[in-house]
Amino acid sequence: xxRRTVLAGSAGLAAGGIASLPFLLPKYDKVRRPGRxxxxxxxxxxxxxxxxxxxxxxxxxxxxxxxxxRVLLKPNLVDYIPGAEINTHPSLVVxxxxxFRRLGALEVLVGEGPGHQRDTELVLMESxxxxxxxxxxxxxxxxxxxxxxxxxxxATYTGLDHLWLPRAVxxxxxxxxxxxxxxxxxAGVTLSMKNMFGVVPGSRYGWPKNILHWRGIQQSIVDICAxxxxxxxxxxxxVAMEGNGPLAGxxxxxxxxxxxxxxxxxxxxCARLMGFIPERIPHIAETAKxxxxxxxxxxxxxxxxxxVADPPFRVVPEFQYLSAR
Amino acid sequence: MRIESDVPYRFxxxxxxxxxxxxxxxxxxxxxxxxLEPTCLSLLALHSRAEPRVVRGLEFLLHTQNPNGSxxxxxxxxxxxxxxTALAVLTLNQLHADSNAIDRGIGWLLDSRGKxxxxxxxxxxxxxxxxxxxxxxxxxxxxxxxxxxWVVPTSFAVLALSQRFPLERPSRVQFRIxxxxxxxxxxxxxxxxxxxxNGVAYGVPLAPHLDATAIALLALRGxxxxxxxTKSLTWLAGRSLSCSAASSLAWSILALHSHQQTMTCQIxxxxxxxxxxxxCDHATMxxxxxxxxxxxxxxxxxxxx
Numbered sequence: 287x288x289r290r291t292v293l294a295g296s297a298g299l300a301a302g303g304i305a306s307l308p309f310l311l312p313k314y315d316k317v318r319r320p321g322r323x324x325x326x327x328x329x330x331x332x333x334x335x336x337x338x339x340x341x342x343x344x345x346x347x348x349x350x351x352x353x354x355x356r357v358l359l360k361p362n363l364v365d366y367i368p369g370a371e372i373n374t375h376p377s378l379v380v381x382x383x384x385x386f387r388r389l390g391a392l393e394v395l396v397g398e399g400p401g402h403q404r405d406t407e408l409v410l411m412e413s414x415x416x417x418x419x420x421x422x423x424x425x426x427x428x429x430x431x432x433x434x435x436x437x438x439x440x441a442t443y444t445g446l447d448h449l450w451l452p453r454a455v456x457x458x459x460x461x462x463x464x465x466x467x468x469x470x471x472x473a474g475v476t477l478s479m480k481n482m483f484g485v486v487p488g489s490r491y492g493w494p495k496n497i498l499h500w501r502g503i504q505q506s507i508v509d510i511c512a513x514x515x516x517x518x519x520x521x522x523x524x525v526a527m528e529g530n531g532p533l534a535g536x537x538x539x540x541x542x543x544x545x546x547x548x549x550x551x552x553x554x555x556c557a558r559l560m561g562f563i564p565e566r567i568p569h570i571a572e573t574a575k576x577x578x579x580x581x582x583x584x585x586x587x588x589x590x591x592x593x594v595a596d597p598p599f600r601v602v603p604e605f606q607y608l609s610a611r
Numbered sequence: 612m613r614i615e616s617d618v619p620y621r622f623x624x625x626x627x628x629x630x631x632x633x634x635x636x637x638x639x640x641x642x643x644x645x646x647l648e649p650t651c652l653s654l655l656a657l658h659s660r661a662e663p664r665v666v667r668g669l670e671f672l673l674h675t676q677n678p679n680g681s682x683x684x685x686x687x688x689x690x691x692x693x694x695x696t697a698l699a700v701l702t703l704n705q706l707h708a709d710s711n712a713i714d715r716g717i718g719w720l721l722d723s724r725g726k727x728x729x730x731x732x733x734x735x736x737x738x739x740x741x742x743x744x745x746x747x748x749x750x751x752x753x754x755x756x757x758x759x760x761w762v763v764p765t766s767f768a769v770l771a772l773s774q775r776f777p778l779e780r781p782s783r784v785q786f787r788i789x790x791x792x793x794x795x796x797x798x799x800x801x802x803x804x805x806x807x808x809n810g811v812a813y814g815v816p817l818a819p820h821l822d823a824t825a826i827a828l829l830a831l832r833g834x835x836x837x838x839x840x841t842k843s844l845t846w847l848a849g850r851s852l853s854c855s856a857a858s859s860l861a862w863s864i865l866a867l868h869s870h871q872q873t874m875t876c877q878i879x880x881x882x883x884x885x886x887x888x889x890x891c892d893h894a895t896m897x898x899x900x901x902x903x904x905x906x907x908x909x910x911x912x913x914x915x916x
Contacts, residue, residue: 367818402807404763405822407895408856431638431646431892434685450688471742471813489638489646490684492694492754492761493807500726500758534815602813 314441314512314576323548323579324348325555326588330524330543337381337543341520344545345385347588350518353390355459358427359383362466362481362522363398364532366412371537374466374522376418378543382464382520383424397454399429399484401494406430427454430488441512443505443572444498455485455514463516463549467556468527469535473503474567474605475560476532477553478519478546479511486510504568511549511573519552520545523559528599538599542590550578551585561598562608618882622900626653627664629893633686634671636893645671646685647695651702652897655911658706672699673712680715681723693755694764696720701771705911717775720768721783725750725760725794744811751794762798762805762823765791766830773833773914795827796839803842804850819843821850821859825866832869832914844870851877857884858895861902868905869913878906 328344330337359382361374383394396419403409406428410416419426432452439448455461465481473480483506486495498506521544529535540559546552550573554564564570564580574580582592598609631637635645636653650668657665676682681692682699700716703709726732728750736747751765769791776784800810804819805827811817824847834840844867851863860881867874881902890896901911 365818403820404807405820405856405859407892408821408854408859411855428638428892431894433637433642433644434688450684489648490688490693490755492758493763494761496753496758496761497755530813530815533817534813 312576313443314508317576319550319574319576319578320548322584322586323546323551324586324588325548325551326545327555327559327590327592328543328545329541329590331541333375333377333524337378338384340543341378341381341385341545342388344543344589345389348518348545348547350389350460350547352386352460354392356457357386357391357394357460357462358454358458359386359394359396359462359464360455360481360484361396361398361415361464362468362476362484363400363409363413363415365400365403366409367533370533371525371527372466372468372531372533373413373415374464375524376413376415378520378522378524379415379464380418380422380424382462383422386460386462391460393425395425395427395454395458397427397429397432397452397485399452399486399488401483401488404430404488404493427452429454429485430493432487434487434490437513439509439513441509441576443508444501446497446501446509449486449510449513450490451485451514452487460517461515462518462520463552464520464522466527467521467523467540467544467560468531469529469560469599469601469605470532471530471602471604472499473507473569474601474608475553475557475562477556478516478521478549479507479553479569479573482507482510482514482516485514504572507569508572508577511569512577516549518545518547519549521552521556523556526560526599528560528601530602536600540595545588548578548585550574550580554580555585555592557608558592558594561595566608618885619900619903622885622896622903623657623660625896626657626893626900627660627662629653630664630667631686633675634667635675635686636668636897638892638894640891640893644685644687647672647675647682647699648684649893649897651695651698652894652901654702655705656897656900658911659909669703669706669708672702673709676712676715680717680719682716691756692719692723694752694767696723697752697764697767697771701767701774701911704771704775713775717772717784720752720771721787723752723756723768725753725765726757727759742813743809745809746797749790749793749797751791759808760794761808762795763807763826765794766826769795769830770912770914773830777915792831792834795831796834796837799839799843803839803846805843819846819850821847821854821856822862825859825862828866829869829912829914835870840870844872848872848874848877852880854880855884857881857888857890857899858892860884861895861898864902864905865898865910865912868902868910874905878903
């Protein structure tokens with residue numbers, strides 16, 4: 287081997303290293319994964335039972351300190367389709383609001399920016415939210431039309447530098463993602479992290495927020511959740527959805543509410559309950575690298591144990607591989 | 612019709628009282644960030660009022676135009692431009708404002724198109740990505756650059772171009788209006804009416820939305836004989852009779868009026884609704900004011916057919 291060959295080989299290796307550097311560097315600003323995460327699976331057979339009492343007992347082991355804080359509850363309020371279980375149930379949202387008030391929150395708001403339906407008031411009225419929120423004097427913020435703040439993304443999976451996000455989200459002290467547990471024909475599942483698509487404002491990005499689809503749904507979920515923190519999760523799996531979700535699937539009762547102090551752990555647990563392998567869901571696998579815990583070893587399971595749905599939730603053919611079978 | 616004659620003026624007066632540091636309208640009274648959608652709708656609702664507030668709003672609209680001729684979604688936004696450009700052009704045209712600003716806005720609109728119109732994406736949507744039923748040859752306008760065509764931005768762009776060029780249309784304008792109309796007719800829901808974009812996804816028919824249907828019908832005024840349009844008008848007229856949300860009901864009235872349909876019951880329903888409803892969204896207030904003025908024959912979204 288000549289000196290020239292060694293030099294040429296070294297130069298080639300260096301060039302290769304430089305070229306592949308962007309692919310090797312992490313796409314997130316820093317690892318924020320907690321040492322351990324806690325998830326509670328609460329049994330709940332219907333929306334008519336005393337959900338406030340159930341939630342209050344379920345929340346106790348988490349020792350949440352929301353005293354004096356502004357709490358934003360972010361339900362999944364997509365649209366209204368008569369007879370279809372597509373939204374987080376308003377009774378659960380109201381129960382959560384009452385619990386956080388009892389825990390000393392300064393203010394509890396409900397905020398959502400529906401993805402397809404421009405008339406948010408119509409969705410609120412027809413889904414039953416408007417009456418319930420009014421009765422319990424819970425303010426609602428239309429995240430599609432709120433004041434916007436330029437927010438640099440803390441991950442770069444989409445290649446976007448920043449998003450304009452609602453002031454109500456950015457300035458909230460404590461954000462609670464309250465998804466409806468559903469399958470999703472583009473994303474596989476829609477859980478606490480996919481639910482955060484609703485914080486991206488329609489007035490800026492449209493109905494739907496199509497830029498997120500073009501930049502990759504899985505990538506967008508990771509970037510949004512890396513940037514707009516979810517402090518707690520209350521997932522509605524009393525009646526979940528399988529098949530062609532998020533709008534045209536079929537109801538599947540799971541009879542559970544999932545609470546978690548880590549959205550990645552929450553979504554991994556929900557995926558297991560649906561009969562899926564969470565590591566096969568790209569946004570869960572990716573966020574488990576830096577944002578939260580998906581591994582069972584790192585999750586303290588409270589209340590009920592995880593039981594895998596049998597049979598697994600039905601999905602569209604593209605996502606058959608999610609199933610544990 | 613039993614609506615009190617001062618009701619539209621009540622909403623106009625509420626809009627006149629709203630102000631932001633920049634001169635535009637925010638969505639909500641407590642917000643200071645002026646957005647283009649409520650600003651354009653407020654100016655359209657107030658265009659017959661010779662008030663300093665209207666002049667200030669118009670100045671805001673002209674000052675926020677981006678260097679590329681488009682408009683941002685709100686004051687301080689990035690300058691790439693978005694769907695409100697069509698609404699801004701339509702508003703300036705109605706207010707007989709600076710034609711240079713309108714021409715620059717039209718230039719941007721004519722260059723803007725849904726991403727599915729590119730040959731590569733056409734090929735993708737025809738071969739591998741076939742879950743959503745649509746013909747990518749029939750394209751319109753996106754909400755923002757680098758995304759697909761959708762019903763509402765396409766409708767506003769068709770309206771803006773049709774109003775600006777009522778008779779003599781340059782070939783490029785004619786081409787884009789024709790494509791936009793084709794796109795709207797292609798994306799209709801299977802029974803009638805329009806959802807946000809497509810009528811069928813994953814083999815499942817999507818349900819029509821009132822406001823998207825109403826805005827699409829405003830743009831399709833020139834297609835009054837088309838069976839898709841007549842069926843959608845019938846759906847809109849029926850569905851709006853049970854609508855309790857002011858914005859959707861108001862858009863429905865504007866569309867029914869534009870197509871010279873009976874809308875007496877809808878106007879009465881809206882007039883009754885606004886007596887008790889707490890409406891604080893300026894875009895909705897403006898749409899209500901315009902809808903109630905349909906009772907006296909005024910409709911800024913009318914297009915010569």
